[in-house]
Amino acid sequence: MGRYSRLHEIRRMDPARDYAEILRLISQYEFPWDYRQGVSVAFLRDYGVPRISLLLDRTQEFERAGQKRYDDTVLIGYEMAADGFDSERGRAAARHLNRIHGKYRIPNDDFRYVLATTVVGPKRWIDRFGWRPLCTQEVQALVEAGRRTGAMMGIEGVPDTYEGFERLLDSYEERMFAYDPANRRVANATFRVIASWYPRPLRPLVARFALGLLDEPLLAALGFRPQPPLVRASASAALRLRARCVRRLPARPRRFPARPQPRSYPFGWRLDDLGPHWARNRPVEPLPDETEGHAGSATRQRAVAPDSGGRTPAPGCRRPARNS
Numbered sequence: 001m002g003r004y005s006r007l008h009e010i011r012r013m014d015p016a017r018d019y020a021e022i023l024r025l026i027s028q029y030e031f032p033w034d035y036r037q038g039v040s041v042a043f044l045r046d047y048g049v050p051r052i053s054l055l056l057d058r059t060q061e062f063e064r065a066g067q068k069r070y071d072d073t074v075l076i077g078y079e080m081a082a083d084g085f086d087s088e089r090g091r092a093a094a095r096h097l098n099r100i101h102g103k104y105r106i107p108n109d110d111f112r113y114v115l116a117t118t119v120v121g122p123k124r125w126i127d128r129f130g131w132r133p134l135c136t137q138e139v140q141a142l143v144e145a146g147r148r149t150g151a152m153m154g155i156e157g158v159p160d161t162y163e164g165f166e167r168l169l170d171s172y173e174e175r176m177f178a179y180d181p182a183n184r185r186v187a188n189a190t191f192r193v194i195a196s197w198y199p200r201p202l203r204p205l206v207a208r209f210a211l212g213l214l215d216e217p218l219l220a221a222l223g224f225r226p227q228p229p230l231v232r233a234s235a236s237a238a239l240r241l242r243a244r245c246v247r248r249l250p251a252r253p254r255r256f257p258a259r260p261q262p263r264s265y266p267f268g269w270r271l272d273d274l275g276p277h278w279a280r281n282r283p284v285e286p287l288p289d290e291t292e293g294h295a296g297s298a299t300r301q302r303a304v305a306p307d308s309g310g311r312t313p314a315p316g317c318r319r320p321a322r323n324s
Contacts, residue, residue: 001251006030007135015137019144020084026122026138027081029251032258034130035122036074040194042121043073044214046114047187048173048221050180055104057182061276062189070193071262072274077118078260079271085148091287092271094152099282100275101153109172111155116169119146119162129239131247154288177221184223197263209235 006029010022027035047053056062061069079093119142127133134142143162150158159165194210195203211219212227212235219226226232252258265273272280 010137015140019141022141023145028257031126031130034126038122038125042117045117047183048218049176053182053186056186066189066193068264071264074260095284100279113172116165119165120169131243152287179223187222
């Protein structure tokens with residue numbers, strides 16, 4: 001398979017219909033590492049909003065079990081998309097995610113922003129550091145995946161274009177980014193998790209490298225000083241060098257998709273393993289499109305919601321409560 005063969009394949013696809021398959025090709029074949037980095041930076045942006053970081057800090061999940069919290073976030077997203085968002089596996093994961101969020105009163109604006117980071121974050125990272133920029137069909141697939149996730153979570157006012165997601169993200173950050181000690185505590189806990197993946201002598205360099213890739217408004221909101229110009233330039237140059245090297249590698253064979261390798265679950269997991277333990281005792285409610293006219297389907301799917309199907313890398317159930 002040639003390096004650009006999948007790009008030609010994707011350009012022949014219809015993102016309105018094939019968005020889940022295009023997302024799978026992006027995240028498992030074309031840009032597996034870059035997609036994960038884009039999502040990781042996207043979640044760091046959430047910590048720049050005190051209203052979000054105060055809730056995360058209050059749960060103490062990052063402090064007590066940071067690696068599990070990171071793995072669960074990745075795996076829930078993977079589960080929702082692995083077999084398609086409307087598959088039994090994807091819908092069970094969506095019900096489980098809603099079950100976790102249902103404990104908290106989270107404003108709709110916050111849900112929309114976090115959703116926007118998962119669309120805009122990967123695109124911005126890949127366009128900046130990937131071995132090629134995303135094509136039009138790939139960008140639209142990210143949008144469609146974001147819209148479907150929003151519908152399954154009952155989020156209102158989800159944009160229908162990439163430009164809409166980008167405007168939503170930028171305007172929200174302009175209004176809501178502000179420093180709070182909770183921002184820094186949650187960010188520090190996350191950086192400790194990331195640094196722990198590397199040998200101890202390299203961890204300070206890894207932290208500087210990561211900070212060197214973040215923009216100044218986010219750094220200010222997290223309570224970190226901008227890194228020296230040499231550090232920022234070196235971090236960017238290293239990633240661009242990596243992109244040039246990856247561009248010269250052969251395409252990933254179809255039989256070797258990149259899948260999550262969570263440190264918290266070396267022997268596999270079930271859907272109920274993901275998220276805090278208390279979530280298992282909360283009721284699993286139907287998705288927004290499973291009510292009334294879809295009652296039979298909802299009953300059938302509710303019975304299987306706790307199990308994702310098992311021992312392979314595997315995100316919800318109760319519709320998020322919101323402030324009025």
